Ligand code: SRM
Ligand SMILES: Cc1cc2nc3c(=O)[nH]c(=O)nc-3n(C[C@H](O)[C@H](O)[C@H](O)COP(=O)(O)OP(=O)(O)OC[C@H]3O[C@@H](n4cnc5c(N)ncnc54)[C@H](O)[C@@H]3O)c2cc1C
């Protein structure tokens with residue numbers, strides 16, 4: 033596991049929105065909830081690889097833009113009845129900066 | 136001659152219904168005395184669920200208040216429980232010593248809830264769900280405590296759980312069987328239902344049995360399951376079944392069934408083995424069956440009253456029953472043999488994403504059972520087919536598609552309800568017949584199912600007759616009726632309110648942001664979901680143009696990024712070509728952009744313009760800048776294209792300048808957001824080369840002017856546009872088309888295309904507002920122009936840096 037890296041300011045991610053981080057192993061989606069928590073998932077929907085970063089965020093879930101699967105931000109798993117899971121990475125906010133540790 | 140004396144034990148739904156039927160047949164035959172253990176008049180027990188859920192109040196559910204008994208000359212002993220019957224002296228005595236003699240006695244003691252015989256079941260905080268006292272206890276508990284466990288996931292258990300959740304408790308439903316409502320639903324149906332209940336926050340533990348209830352500080356605190364798991368519980372609701380209340384009858388040595396076959400045994404005339412004593416309701420065992428729903432009990436009441444009135448006609452032959460779950464916003468219907476037997480065949484429709492499941496069980500030439508989840512509109516019809524054992528041979532292949540699929544689109548509905556006799560019972564729960572409903576509709580000028588419910592009580596209890604009541608409404612008021620299906624359905628699981636309420640509330644309360652709407656209408660989820668947020672955003676910006684906040688995070692990615700997402704996550708770009716016209720210069724720029732950004736595919740679209748497909752999101756602003764053409768909005772719930780034919784500008788048959796007209800309409804509508812996408816076409820003559828006949832607004836040039844057609848659709852189900860009117864000038868084309876589109880923008884539900892909107896409100900309504908009412912039309916047109924007055928080109932804005940970070944990727 034690599035080190036924590038400072039990626040951007042919290043304000044750079046819109047509330048209920050996301051940003052894409054270009055990592056070596058492929059894009060990672062960084063999400064921000066209404067209550068300013070941040071989460072990071074691989075930007076690939078477990079269904080057919082849709083870019084989760086482009087979905088609508090509500091509560092602690094994102095709706096994939098391609099076929100509407102709901103993915104939990106905390107654990108990366110699809111909400112029933114769909115089954116699947118996307119890799120997650122650790123993310124946190126410190127002094128207004130978003131830190132990411134790529135798994 | 137002295138009047139005969141009738142004593143009724145049990146002041147509930149079956150007993151009092153019998154008395155009402157009797158009074159209608161023979162008002163002066165008896166002196167009537169009623170004993171009721173509960174300290175109330177007679178109330179509609181079914182509606183305890185809406186009371187618990189906070190949708191109704193106790194006074195709303197009274198069927199017969201104390202005044203009624205007085206007016207009918209009935210002696211009511213409310214709050215007095217009968218403790219013994221002396222069959223020799225023909226009198227009853229209550230626990231407080233009140234006595235009453237009878238010539239005939241009616242037992243209607245209902246049922247008692249089954250309390251699991253496990254340790255702790257007598258603790259404070261453990262209750263059943265049967266009467267007003269239980270309901271009040273639950274409401275009180277919800278105000279102070281947090282954790283509730285409901286044991287049993289039948290109808291009653293789920294309604295209790297839903298109510299407690301609505302009142303803010305954390306609710307877990309525990310049940311022994313492997314799926315919920317196992318006596319009414321098969322597993323696929325139950326799973327679908329479970330998903331929608333979980334979406335409302337209920338938690339389920341299935342296939343589990345409870346072992347003990349644990350106490351803390353003298354009150355229940357937890358439920359322990361056989362597998363050792365413990366669940367916190369400040370309130371435990373036992374909804375594990377009911378047993379006929381036969382205690383009194385057994386003590387009087389009246390013949391009662393035993394074990395599974397319990398209940399006071401009655402004949403087809405509702406007489407017990409003592410000919411002076413009758414019995415009706417849930418306490419009764421008729422031909423080996425005990426009923427737990429009101430519709431059959433009311434049939435019993437009718438027969439019983441007839442015999443009490445000495446008419447001696449009518450036999451009760453048993454009933455088929457149907458059930459419906461009363462959880463607002465979730466439609467569940469079940470009737471008959473829904474599991475299917477050895478020789479039965481099944482017809483199944485299962486749309487998991489749409490949340491619809493329908494199973495019909497066919498046995499030979501008859502419908503034997505039905506389970507419906509998500510869409511129960513045809514429940515009443517299926518139930519009638521089951522009850523009447525109607526041969527289905529002729530319609531078998533269309534059975535699944537409902538009554539509307541027989542005959543020409545929906546008219547069969549109207550005819551059917553119209554053909555029913557006025558005396559035919561429509562609502563079994565409240566005993567309302569067709570004549571009563573029709574009369575109320577006519578006298579009070581009712582137009583909605585809600586209003587009919589309020590005035591007649593029909594369809595206000597279990598709701599299984601809703602479809603039928605709608606049909607009666609439709610056949611009585613004709614085109615003025617707005618069906619409940621789309622209009623009454625909640626927008627999504629985050630709220631109970633339908634689209635119409637959102638829009639109306641936003642207008643009346645002048646709400647200007649999504650947060651404000653969610654707060655005002657008490658949304659269940661903190662920030663809605665991908666279904667309700669885009670809808671709310673549209674209602675806000677269309678109701679309060681230039682004032683409400685447009686929230687990009689509540690728009691689908693296409694509308695947020697102003698391009699169309701592709702299956703590989705890249706985007707497509709469709710620049711606007713007004714009316715399908717272009718220039719060498721534009722074409723050259725498109726070619727240059729395609730080369731510079733290595734656009735993999737260039738395609739002419741079905742909307743008369745060019746699509747650049749497969750562009751990386753980060754390149755979009757650059758592409759737009761180099762193109763220097765306005766957005767074609769090919770991605771939005773918005774104005775898309777105005778297709779044109781060459782028209783009289785060039786064509787030898789052309790009667791009008793269709794290209795000019797098309798360009799002018801497209802410029803007028805630039806930047807228009809709408810409930811769904813909107814497409815127009817203008818053809819220069821009736822040969823109609825621009826396909827105006829399948830557009831949301833289709834204009835056709837004729838010698839004397841223009842024809843305007845509306846609500847066509849060339850998509851999933853092709854629908855030919857309907858003729859709206861004929862006008863003379865180009866100005867009028869803009870005014871009439873604009874007014875129609877504004878009406879659609881103000882009245883259409885989100886994701887409802889014009890064809891569906893017009894089908895819902897009726898073309899007559901549209902004609903009245905757009906053609907007949909001149910001032911209204913001009914006002915609509917002005918409102919459209921006002922909303923669009925400063926419509927900016929989103930691509931130009933983004934090239935200038937608006938929402939820049941939407942397109943930027945962050946380095947790791
Ligand atoms: C590009 C285009 C196909 C083409 O190459 O010609 C197209 C492409 C799509 N259409 Fe279409 N439609 C295109 C013309 C049409 C037409 C023909 C027309 O406009 O004359 C129709 C039938 C006419 C109509 O709408 O009444 C059409 C009926 C649909 C429908 C069904 C709509 C309905 O109400 O039944 C959908 C689904 C929807 O909107 O929900 C749809 C949805 C789509 C989407 C947006 C699917 C999506 O959400 O991603 C497609 C995007 C493809 C992509 O990857 O970019 N498309 N689509 C056409 C763009 C026209 C334009 O210039 O803007
Ligand atoms: C929460 C809830 C929701 C329901 N939902 C539906 C539904 O959606 N659809 C449906 O069809 N059915 C529903 N039911 C069932 C329906 O309410 C019953 O089938 C119906 O009320 C039974 O009528 P009854 O007259 O036999 O018994 P009750 O209505 O229970 O009346 C019996 C009365 O007799 C009294 N009594 C008993 N013993 C004595 C005695 N010794 N002396 C004096 N009085 C006595 C009791 O206190 C009671 O008031 C629901 C029931 C509940 C509890």
Ligand code: SF4
Nearest residue numbers: 701702740741850851
């Ligand atoms: S018909 Fe339309 S939606 Fe279907 S594949 Fe073609 S472009 Fe896509």
Ligand code: FES
Nearest residue numbers: 077079080082096
């Ligand atoms: S790719 Fe995400 S839902 Fe299909």
